[in-house]
Amino acid sequence: MTEPDASSGHGTTRRRLLFGGAAAGLGAAVALTTDRAAAGQAAPVPDTTGINGAVAHLFHGAHQSGIATPVASYASFVALDLNAGINREALRRLMRVLSDDAARLMEGRGALADTEPELATVPAGLTVTFGFGPGFVKRADGPTPAWLAPLPAFGIDDLNEAYSDGDLLLLVSADDQVTVAHAVRMLLKDARSFATLKWRQDGFRRAYGSEVSGTTMRNLFGQVDGTTNPNPGTPTFDKVVWSTDGWMAGGTSLVLRRIRLNLDTWDEVDPTGRSFSVGRDISTGAPLTGSRESDEPDFEATTPAGHTVISPVSHIARSRPVEPHEVIFRRGYNYDVPPSGDGVSESGLLFASYQADPVRQFVPIQRRLDEADLLNTWTTPIGSAVFAIPPGCSAGGYVGETLLA
Amino acid sequence: MFTVPTHARLSAVAVLAAASLAACASSDDATEAGSATNVDVAIVDAWTKATDSGMTATFGEITNEGDEAITLIAATTDASSMVELHETSMDDAGGMSMSEKDGGFTIEAGDTLVLEPGGNHIMLMGVTDPIEAGADVPVTLEFEGGGTVEMDTVAKDYTGANEEYVGDKDHGSMEHSGDAGSDEDHSGNDH
Ligand code: HEM
Ligand SMILES: [Cu+2]
Numbered sequence: 372m373t374e375p376d377a378s379s380g381h382g383t384t385r386r387r388l389l390f391g392g393a394a395a396g397l398g399a400a401v402a403l404t405t406d407r408a409a410a411g412q413a414a415p416v417p418d419t420t421g422i423n424g425a426v427a428h429l430f431h432g433a434h435q436s437g438i439a440t441p442v443a444s445y446a447s448f449v450a451l452d453l454n455a456g457i458n459r460e461a462l463r464r465l466m467r468v469l470s471d472d473a474a475r476l477m478e479g480r481g482a483l484a485d486t487e488p489e490l491a492t493v494p495a496g497l498t499v500t501f502g503f504g505p506g507f508v509k510r511a512d513g514p515t516p517a518w519l520a521p522l523p524a525f526g527i528d529d530l531n532e533a534y535s536d537g538d539l540l541l542l543v544s545a546d547d548q549v550t551v552a553h554a555v556r557m558l559l560k561d562a563r564s565f566a567t568l569k570w571r572q573d574g575f576r577r578a579y580g581s582e583v584s585g586t587t588m589r590n591l592f593g594q595v596d597g598t599t600n601p602n603p604g605t606p607t608f609d610k611v612v613w614s615t616d617g618w619m620a621g622g623t624s625l626v627l628r629r630i631r632l633n634l635d636t637w638d639e640v641d642p643t644g645r646s647f648s649v650g651r652d653i654s655t656g657a658p659l660t661g662s663r664e665s666d667e668p669d670f671e672a673t674t675p676a677g678h679t680v681i682s683p684v685s686h687i688a689r690s691r692p693v694e695p696h697e698v699i700f701r702r703g704y705n706y707d708v709p710p711s712g713d714g715v716s717e718s719g720l721l722f723a724s725y726q727a728d729p730v731r732q733f734v735p736i737q738r739r740l741d742e743a744d745l746l747n748t749w750t751t752p753i754g755s756a757v758f759a760i761p762p763g764c765s766a767g768g769y770v771g772e773t774l775l776a
Numbered sequence: 777m778f779t780v781p782t783h784a785r786l787s788a789v790a791v792l793a794a795a796s797l798a799a800c801a802s803s804d805d806a807t808e809a810g811s812a813t814n815v816d817v818a819i820v821d822a823w824t825k826a827t828d829s830g831m832t833a834t835f836g837e838i839t840n841e842g843d844e845a846i847t848l849i850a851a852t853t854d855a856s857s858m859v860e861l862h863e864t865s866m867d868d869a870g871g872m873s874m875s876e877k878d879g880g881f882t883i884e885a886g887d888t889l890v891l892e893p894g895g896n897h898i899m900l901m902g903v904t905d906p907i908e909a910g911a912d913v914p915v916t917l918e919f920e921g922g923g924t925v926e927m928d929t930v931a932k933d934y935t936g937a938n939e940e941y942v943g944d945k946d947h948g949s950m951e952h953s954g955d956a957g958s959d960e961d962h963s964g965n966d967h
Contacts, residue, residue: 464910468932483823484835484893484932564826564909564933 423546423579424493430474432763433621434613435770437498437542438702438725439603441584445551446544446574446704448627448721449559450537450756451566452506459511463775465565466501469541470769472557473499482557495547495579497554501770502540502625502758510538513774516619518730519759522626525741527752534629534754537569542625546579572629572754574704574721587656587664591705591718592632592749594649595656598664599687601700611698614727618773621762624729626699628722629706629754635714637749648745650685658687686746689739697735699724719753729757815923816842817883822929824855824913825893825937828906833862833937834898834915834929835891840883847920848889849880855913856900863896864939872939874899880920893937909933 428436457465472482477497481488508515521536539562543554559568576588590596601608612623637645645653650668652659658668659680668687672680681688692698703723710717726732740747764770822836834853840846851859863877872894881896883889891897898915907913911931918924 461908461910464908468910468930471930483821483930484825484934486936561909561933 424495425479426496426546427479427494428477428496428498430470430477430499430763431766431768435500435622435760435763436477437500437544438612438623438700438760439608440498441496442576442588442702443496443498443544444546444576444578445548446542446721447551447555448572448574448723449541449543449555450504450569450571451539451541451559451562452569453510453538453566454564457510457565459775461565462507462511462771463769465562466771466775467769468561469501469558470764470771472561473501473554473770474766476554476557482561485557487553490549490553491557493547493550495545495550497543497545497550499554499558500540500542500544500760502542502760503771503774504536504538504540504756504758506538508759508774511771511774514617516614516616516624516728516759518624518728519757522729522734522737522755522757525737525752527741527747527750528755529751529753530755531753534570534572534756536756537758539566540625540627540756540758570754572627572706572721574706576704588703588705590632590703590720591634591707592637592645593653594645595651595664596703596720597701598651598656601698607698608700610727611732612700612725612727616727619759619761620773622773623725623727623760625756625758625760626722626724626726626729626733627754627756627758628752629719630722631717631719631751631753633749633751634716634718640749647682648685648748650681650687682745684743684745686740686744689742689744690736693735693739697732699726699733699736719750722752725760814842814844815846815919815921815925816840817846817917817925819925819927822915822927823932824900824907824915824929825934826907826909826911826931827903829903830901831941832856832900832903832907833893834900834913834927835893835937836927836929837888837890838883838917838927839888840885843885845882845884846923847880847882848917849920850918851898851915852918853900853913853915855903855905855907855915857902857904858900859915860899860901861896862899864894867940867942873942874939875942893934894939897937899941907931 428440430436453462475482475485476491477494477499479492479494479497481491485491503511503519505515505519508519541555541558541562543551543558545551545554555571577586587595587597601611614620614622614624640648642653646659650659651657655662656664658666660669660672661667668681670679670681670683670688670691674680683689701722701724704721705718706721707716707718724733761771762773764772818839818841820837820839822834824834825832834851838848848861851861853859861877861880862874864872864874867873874897876899877896881889889896909931913929913931915927915929916924917927
């Protein structure tokens with residue numbers, strides 16, 4: 372990737388366009404941006420067109436949405452437990468209704484029997500992704516993939532059942548929280564006679580328009596998080612993510628880990644220590660052996676004292692694949708909820724990764740991190756769940772039909 | 777899945793072929809729209825409120841794609857022993873109540889009949905087997921002149937559509953229909 376506008380001089384052009392084209396009407400916005408302009412930075416162009424609200428993704432397709440689609444700013448992971456007596460036939464009814472709701476909502480229209488269809492008119496890139504826990508597949512009398520089970524226990528874990536497991540996952544994501552709230556409620560209403568809410572975990576990234584889309588996210592430690600990741604649309608991504616196995620063909624798996632970030636103790640670490648723990652520069656995300664985020668880390672490079680520049684127990688050294696198949700697609704979110712107890716914050720990562728087979732691809736990485744990873748000093752997994760994400764469906768079908776039909 | 781309009785047209789035309797011929801043969805000089813039996817409708821968003829038993833309703837949008845007005849005069853379904861066409865109105869106290877629509881619903885050519893909670897609807901009474909969320913509930917629409925159209929509806933959990941029923945003295949509502957009593961209470965035969 373080339374350097375951003377500011378250093379290439381394009382920032383100036385853009386600023387002229389903004390001031391020239393938008394004229395005096397911008398008022399306060401112009402006043403606010405003058406300082407930045409004077410400092411030689413690219414001035415932000417306010418998006419007041421509403422165009423992002425109209426963005427709609429397709430529900431129907433070979434794969435479910437919300438995995439390879441562009442990542443949106445807000446996500447709700449919602450897990451349900453099936454009621455006693457819900458059998459295969461009932462699951463079919465449930466998934467037909469939920470699929471229809473999702474398809475309509477993603478198009479920007481109310482679900483069938485939606486009591487607030489007005490809230491559905493701004494899809495803002497809404498995606499709805501369904502996942503099945505082991506309990507779901509069992510009720511469906513289906514063959515359970517060998518990997519569809521809770522992860523093995525790790526020494527670093529301090530898991531709370533309130534953030535773990537579940538029979539059915541609804542993953543709702545959009546660039547607008549009103550859209551997410553409405554879609555979640557609609558889906559939950561239609562699941563009400565089949566299942567009860569087990570947990571809901573809400574996550575966020577930067578708001579749409581706050582920075583150039585495609586910018587790697589920062590987690591609440593301030594780290595650039597997501598640099599080394601397969602790119603949707605590439606053969607590598609397809610190989611890493613999509614299953615080719617039985618009713619899961621075209622589907623994938625989700626590992627969701629709620630990882631508490633202890634910001635209070637992280638506060639005590641200076642920038643050098645922060646960079647050292649990951650193996651990347653805290654401010655730019657560049658590997659400690661490079662200067663740009665996209666540079667390949669050099670794990671052999673040594674300091675004059677003879678140590679490797681990138682510590683062998685840094686997070687990137689430990690999470691690198693050892694075997695070529697140990698690759699996952701990370702698509703996580705931050706969380707920040709009111710603290711309980713003494714701390715001023717309760718924050719962390721909704722670590723979400725997709726891979727065709729989590730036992731083969733995810734577990735070896737997590738094992739290595741469990742054995743040694745400097746980041747463990749400040750991080751604790753407090754929730755864990757694995758879901759089978761079945762393939763997508765075509766119009767007239769429903770998600771889960773490869774298991775239930 | 778339910779987003780695709782019900783393809784009522786083909787089945788309606790098929791079902792109506794005989795009736796249409798008969799009507800044409802005997803009505804060279806008939807100009808009243810009501811006498812036409814060539815029902816050509818498109819139906820979208822058809823659903824039925826799930827219920828354990830008693831009263832419930834079916835909703836949807838029925839567009840007359842033909843050249844002449846048609847009139848929906850009755851409906852039947854295996855899900856209920858007694859079906860009426862209902863309209864909803866506000867009573868003196870500001871509450872909503874519903875009653876049978878005399879003469880059915882006429883849909884002008886190109887117009888859409890919207891059946892919705894709080895408005896016109898197809899009333900199912902005397903439901904004895906539960907209508908479960910997500911179930912298919914086929915409803916047969918009967919039009920003046922003898923034409924019928926199959927309407928596929930899906931059952932949805934819905935807590936609204938609780939208008940009082942004023943069909944007879946034993947008032948009930950869809951909400952409490954489960955305990956409201958037997959078929960006879962809501963049979964509406966006498967209004
Ligand atoms: C404990 C909370 C975690 C934090 C704060 C965190 C943060 C980071 C950061 C800052 C990077 C470097 C930039 C990048 O390539 O994205 C990174 C890379 C990575 N992380 Fe994590 N991570 C965490 C947990 C995990 C877990 C649980 C796994 C999987 C078991 C994981 C797997 C990876 C992988 C595969 C990479 C890319 C390594 C490479 O360069 O090849 N991380 N993470
Ligand atoms: Cu009624």
